[in-house]
Amino acid sequence: MKNKNIKELKLNKKKDQSITKSGIKFILLGIFLLILGFYLLSKTDPIGKNFPSLISPFIIISGYILIAIGIIFPEHKKFGGN
DSSP states (O other), X not given: OHHHHHHHHHHHHHHHTSOOHHXXXXXXXXXXXXXHHHHHHHTOOTTXXXXXXXXXXXXXXXXXXXXXXXXXXXXXXXXXXX
16 A cells, blocks of 8 residues: 555656646747847857847847746646636
8 A cells, every 4th residue: 555655656746747838838939039049149240249249148048048947837736626
């Protein structure tokens, strides 16, 4: 009986460690921002005085942050109802 409960707890723990649907949306948005940021980075001038050279680092960092949030984003628990 005790072994069965331990196995059920381990299975439930593995189910809780998956990436949620909203987490996948954050990851996809982060990947899009990374692609956009590196594309803008390729359009910078050598001196670094144009608009893409100013904004691309922030877009790239934002993309990495969104990917990290998407990986650790918890699933929303619905209370009450079915």
